Amino acid sequence: MNDAGKKAAGNKDRAMLREINFDGIVGPSHNYAGLSLGNLAATRHAGDIAFPREAALQGIAKMRHNMRLGLAQGFFVPLPRPNPGFLADMSVGAEDDFDPALTAMAWSASAMWTANAATVSPAPDTADGRCHLTVANLVTMPHRSIEWPDTLRQLRTAFADSAHFAVHGPVPPTFGDEGAANHMRMGPAHDEPGVEIFIYGRPGGRFPARQHEQAFRAIARRHGLDPARCIFAEQAPAAIEAGAFHNDVVAVANEQVLFCHEQAFADRDALFAAIRDKLPAAQIVEVPASAVSLEDAISSYLFNAQLVTLPEGVQALIVPTEAWENRPVRAFLDAMIQGNGPIRKVLPVDVRQSMANGGGPACLRLRMVADPAAVDPRFMLDEDKAALLERVISSHWPERIASAELGSEALADRVRDARAALCSALELKELG
Numbered sequence: 544m545n546d547a548g549k550k551a552a553g554n555k556d557r558a559m560l561r562e563i564n565f566d567g568i569v570g571p572s573h574n575y576a577g578l579s580l581g582n583l584a585a586t587r588h589a590g591d592i593a594f595p596r597e598a599a600l601q602g603i604a605k606m607r608h609n610m611r612l613g614l615a616q617g618f619f620v621p622l623p624r625p626n627p628g629f630l631a632d633m634s635v636g637a638e639d640d641f642d643p644a645l646t647a648m649a650w651s652a653s654a655m656w657t658a659n660a661a662t663v664s665p666a667p668d669t670a671d672g673r674c675h676l677t678v679a680n681l682v683t684m685p686h687r688s689i690e691w692p693d694t695l696r697q698l699r700t701a702f703a704d705s706a707h708f709a710v711h712g713p714v715p716p717t718f719g720d721e722g723a724a725n726h727m728r729m730g731p732a733h734d735e736p737g738v739e740i741f742i743y744g745r746p747g748g749r750f751p752a753r754q755h756e757q758a759f760r761a762i763a764r765r766h767g768l769d770p771a772r773c774i775f776a777e778q779a780p781a782a783i784e785a786g787a788f789h790n791d792v793v794a795v796a797n798e799q800v801l802f803c804h805e806q807a808f809a810d811r812d813a814l815f816a817a818i819r820d821k822l823p824a825a826q827i828v829e830v831p832a833s834a835v836s837l838e839d840a841i842s843s844y845l846f847n848a849q850l851v852t853l854p855e856g857v858q859a860l861i862v863p864t865e866a867w868e869n870r871p872v873r874a875f876l877d878a879m880i881q882g883n884g885p886i887r888k889v890l891p892v893d894v895r896q897s898m899a900n901g902g903g904p905a906c907l908r909l910r911m912v913a914d915p916a917a918v919d920p921r922f923m924l925d926e927d928k929a930a931l932l933e934r935v936i937s938s939h940w941p942e943r944i945a946s947a948e949l950g951s952e953a954l955a956d957r958v959r960d961a962r963a964a965l966c967s968a969l970e971l972k973e974l975g
């Protein structure tokens with residue numbers, strides 16, 4: 544089918560489109576190794592004991608919470624860990640050739656933060672009327688750079704229906720790409736053409752700027768986006784310096800609403816003007832630094848929230864409990880919901896185990912806009928499957944992992960068996 548034909552078919556299917564959040568199930572090797580420079584929570588918690596079972600159950604509870612709001616929910620399974628290919632490539636083993644830092648990289652459960660799995664352009668935005676995904680190369684952090692081949696395999700399984708989806712490999716590794724964590728989409732409704740906003744960083748600061756502008760420009764071209772509906776804007780260097788290693792730590796958007804910190808962007812006036820030009824109905828809820836400092840925003844993860852449209856039509860902000868408990872943030876949120884703005888509800892969720900590694904509610908999910916019936920049903924969640932996941936996790940996930948245990952063959956066997964049990968329960972043996 545040519546592009547025009549596909550576009551027409553896509554338009555016909557548009558009525559079936561809805562937002563689906565795909566959360567990463569926290570893997571059985573979840574640990575705190577302090578691998579991410581510039582991610583203050585992860586650095587602060589380096590060496591702490593991690594609780595993989597509790598972490599994964601917190602993740603399932605969040606998914607259940609969101610499903611019960613009437614939202615469509617999917618999930619991705621953890622990647623094979625310890626990553627055998629990486630250890631072999633680096634010639635790292637368990638004896639004389641043991642290297643704790645490289646071993647920790649091979650064991651990282653960081654693929655749980657699926658906001659970094661890919662950049663997603665929904666069907667109404669693309670030239671061929673299909674939903675396009677580009678897997679993120681994540682090259683800035685070594686432990687994350689090894690995710691994409693297995694993530695790509697999983698995306699190509701979940702979104703195998705080529706009438707609806709096009710799943711691309713990564714952009715060349717010269718250009719760092721961290722996926723949807725730096726990408727926002729605004730529009731009148733999820734199923735209508737939107738404005739895609741790509742936020743990149745410039746190197747030179749104290750911490751790495753993980754997202755390259757050219758990576759996003761390449762993605763916009765390969766997804767077939769209309770240049771008139773794309774915005775490329777720089778993240779504020781001060782935000783990266785303060786620990787906002789991804790844009791989704793200082794901003795989140797949903798339909799017409801952008802919720803962001805005053806110091807999120809290098810040139811906020813230019814960005815806001817561009818958004819209003821392309822989407823006159825845009826509503827920007829900006830949190831002034833005088834109400835919530837950048838430091839409080841980053842430590843509480845106020846903006847690493849899921850901003851969602853509930854079935855009754857109002858927008859709700861699903862925040863981590865840390866935000867709800869932070870005094871200035873709470874004061875701002877209380878005033879916001881008493882006011883007359885577009886965000887009508889604030890709903891806290893407990894994902895503390897992930898938060899301690901710098902991953903809030905928004906990091907844990909990849910947002911798609913798709914017809915749920917076009918997705919491989921094995922990746923869609925309902926109450927029964929959530930109970931199944933809970934049973935597998937409760938009986939197979941290690942209760943606790945200390946950093947010093949990484950590299951233990953007995954623990955590696957346990958982690959591999961846990962993942963195998965999950966893939967088998969979900970009939971996803973081809974990912975095993």
Ligand code: SUG
Pocket residue numbers: 574575576577578579582585586651653656658659684687724788789791792900901902903905906907
């Ligand atoms: O890439 N943490 C992740 C957190 C990713 C959060 N994602 C979004 N903001 N969308 C990271 O820094 C910590 C791993 C460790 O230190 O063991 C880690 O990778």
